[in-house]
Amino acid sequence: MTEEETEEERRRRWWEREVAKERPKTVKCSKCAKDVDEFMDISGRILCIDCYIAEEEKEGRDALDMAGEAGGGG
Numbered sequence: 368m369t370e371e372e373t374e375e376e377r378r379r380r381w382w383e384r385e386v387a388k389e390r391p392k393t394v395k396c397s398k399c400a401k402d403v404d405e406f407m408d409i410s411g412r413i414l415c416i417d418c419y420i421a422e423e424e425k426e427g428r429d430a431l432d433m434a435g436e437a438g439g440g441g
């Protein structure tokens with residue numbers, strides 16, 4: 368038996384190479400423009416962890432405010 372590369376293996380190797388090529392070591396946060404190697408992708412926006420947490424907190428507050436307004440009148 369010869370060890371022939373299967374189509375699947377070839378694809379996977381190609382894909383791994385492509386991914387390694389595509390993925391830069393760091394990305395720039397779209398909010399604070401800091402170069403980070405770990406980031407969150409929020410609907411196409413690149414956010415560093417700090418900005419992500421800040422956004423999350425802000426959204427949480429907004430949601431609470433809205434809920435408070437909507438639920439008012441009792």
Ligand SMILES: [Zn+2]
Binds near residue numbers: 401416
């Ligand atoms: Zn940031």
